[in-house]
Amino acid sequence: MRKGEETRTRILDVAEAAVLQKGFGGTSIEELIAETGITKSGFFYHFKDKNELAKALLNRYIENDERIYDEIFSRARDLVDDPLQSFLLGLKLLSELLSDLPNGHPGCLVATVCYYERLFDREIRETNRNAVLAWRHRFRGMFEEIMAVYTPREPVHIDQLADMVSAVLEGGIVLSKALKEPNTLAEQILMLRTFVKLLFQPSVEVLRA
Amino acid sequence: MRKGEETRTRILDVAEAAVLQKGFGGTSIEELIAETGITKSGFFYHFKDKNELAKALLNRYIENDERIYDEIFSRARDLVDDPLQSFLLGLKLLSELLSDLPNGHPGCLVATVCYYERLFDREIRETNRNAVLAWRHRFRGMFEEIMAVYTPREPVHIDQLADMVSAVLEGGIVLSKALKEPNTLAEQILMLRTFVKLLFQPSVEVLRA
DNA sequence: GAAAAACTGTACCGGCGGTACAGGAGGGGC
DNA sequence: GCCCCTCCTGTACCGCCGGTACAGTTTTTC
Known part of the structure; x- marks a missing residue:
């Protein structure tokens, strides 16, 4: 419960910075998980x-x-x-x-x-x-x-x-x-x-x- | 010469409308060639x-x-x-x-x-x-x-x-x-x-x- | 210590950007 | 009538990415 929120927040932080620089279409999920240090499955656990x-x-x-x-x-x-x-x-x-x-x-x-x-x-x-x-x-x-x-x-x-x-x-x-x-x-x-x-x-x- | 310019303009017209609605990252070349009625090779002939x-x-x-x-x-x-x-x-x-x-x-x-x-x-x-x-x-x-x-x-x-x-x-x-x-x-x-x-x-x- | 939450690993699909290259249609100049 | 140039088409292929599926594992929480 608590840990999940934290990871979620970290993903959102990384994503926000990326999206504001490259737009949604220019931001790849792969790049977000690389920078967050999470796996693809982990990402899709938080956001479908x-x-x-x-x-x-x-x-x-x-x-x-x-x-x-x-x-x-x-x-x-x-x-x-x-x-x-x-x-x-x-x-x-x-x-x-x-x-x-x-x-x-x-x-x-x-x-x-x-x-x-x-x-x-x-x-x-x-x-x-x-x-x-x-x-x-x-x-x-x-x-x-x-x-x-x-x-x-x-x-x-x-x-x-x-x-x-x-x-x-x-x-x-x-x-x-x-x-x-x-x-x-x-x-x-x-x-x-x-x-x-x-x-x-x-x-x-x-x-x- | 003349024909090429015309096709090029048509691609740009379609692309401009698409980009303004979906951004560059959200606009696919495939979709542009579909709407322009041109082939992929044709597209890359005009824009590398x-x-x-x-x-x-x-x-x-x-x-x-x-x-x-x-x-x-x-x-x-x-x-x-x-x-x-x-x-x-x-x-x-x-x-x-x-x-x-x-x-x-x-x-x-x-x-x-x-x-x-x-x-x-x-x-x-x-x-x-x-x-x-x-x-x-x-x-x-x-x-x-x-x-x-x-x-x-x-x-x-x-x-x-x-x-x-x-x-x-x-x-x-x-x-x-x-x-x-x-x-x-x-x-x-x-x-x-x-x-x-x-x-x-x-x-x-x-x-x- | 059990249950629930928070992941990892693996394998796979289809779409897309991009490359390479061969070939063809059509028009203008000689 | 031939050649060359522009303007494409067709085909085959690569690697990345979004997304799915699902089984298994670790970590937290109560």
């Missing part, structure tokens, strides 16, 4: 096929992802009262966390899955979709709190605004990986921060009035 | 291996991509004189073009390649990197023209601002695909447009003064 591995990988990734956002934004919430300032601080903390990653962001499994849709069953695609909807829900909640206090200087749809956070994150990851510039992702988060600031912060002129 | 296919695919994709941006933004340039208004119009045209795609954006090969890095040789990764740098260069040029006339309301690095266009595009594609909501991409472009507008347009308050 590659699809099941993908499912476990994606679920674990999403859980971890959610946990990180929970931590960052609840910490920002604790430090600052105002919802706008708290969100801006959260983005700052996020960008710092991302720029502290030594080799850059390893890649997002949700993006990997969406570029592999036809290879997986409906359950995985549904899980993936729900992960993006959860991001939307999370950021939407934050923008609702902000909009209860501030009025945006331009009309925006709140869901689209929430999605923009996810979009800049995903896009930033792609750029960072393609450019081999780890910092690009953190910089993009800060660009997004500038946008949110501009959108909600009363202008100097208004304050003067 | 999968890596060469990837190279041709990526180069063609990038060229086409550049062509589309050229058309859209030069058209916007013709219609409007002011560099800011011209860029905003370009984003509008781009979002319209994207929302007119019946099945949504099929996916970006540059993103696919960056999630497959370890599978390809250095040449392909370099090509991919240069494609992203070309986007940066393109949008940087536009923002330079804008900044010659307008002053941003918040301090921004011009390269990061240029990268944000690419980031929102790439991120929007990921979200659109994952959510199965074709419109999300177009909406994100318009969100970016709102940002650029806010960043450069003199506020109402200033105009009143």
Whole structure:
């Protein structure tokens, strides 16, 4: 019971790194068992096929992802009262966390899955979709709190605004990986921060009035 | 000579659609030749291996991509004189073009390649990197023209601002695909447009003064 | 110490990427 | 009318990989 979990985790660790570098189709089971130091039979004891591995990988990734956002934004919430300032601080903390990653962001499994849709069953695609909807829900909640206090200087749809956070994150990851510039992702988060600031912060002129 | 080009193009067409749906690793040569109606020998006459296919695919994709941006933004340039208004119009045209795609954006090969890095040789990764740098260069040029006339309301690095266009595009594609909501991409472009507008347009308050 | 969990070993299948090589159809130039 | 070049087809083969099957063994847990 306990030992099994550990091996399973080790397989998932190796698999996650491999999949983010080579995609699902480019990652062979043989290579995973070689690196994990397990036999093929051992692998199939834990996962009945590659699809099941993908499912476990994606679920674990999403859980971890959610946990990180929970931590960052609840910490920002604790430090600052105002919802706008708290969100801006959260983005700052996020960008710092991302720029502290030594080799850059390893890649997002949700993006990997969406570029592999036809290879997986409906359950995985549904899980993936729900992960993006959860991001939307999370950021939407934050923008609702902000909009209860501030009025945006331009009309925006709140869901689209929430999605923009996810979009800049995903896009930033792609750029960072393609450019081999780890910092690009953190910089993009800060660009997004500038946008949110501009959108909600009363202008100097208004304050003067 | 003529016939060969045609077959080659047909292979690339089939391969591009397949790769964007299943990734490189998930796309088999056998399936490509089945759909193209060609034999395996015929395929290898045109491309000596999968890596060469990837190279041709990526180069063609990038060229086409550049062509589309050229058309859209030069058209916007013709219609409007002011560099800011011209860029905003370009984003509008781009979002319209994207929302007119019946099945949504099929996916970006540059993103696919960056999630497959370890599978390809250095040449392909370099090509991919240069494609992203070309986007940066393109949008940087536009923002330079804008900044010659307008002053941003918040301090921004011009390269990061240029990268944000690419980031929102790439991120929007990921979200659109994952959510199965074709419109999300177009909406994100318009969100970016709102940002650029806010960043450069003199506020109402200033105009009143 | 027994039962259950967590594996190992072996043998096998079919699909796929890739190689090799021989040969043929069709068109353009001489 | 012949030749050569491009553009393929056909056949045979290799080794890797995903996956199956299943019997046997070690390790953990209670």
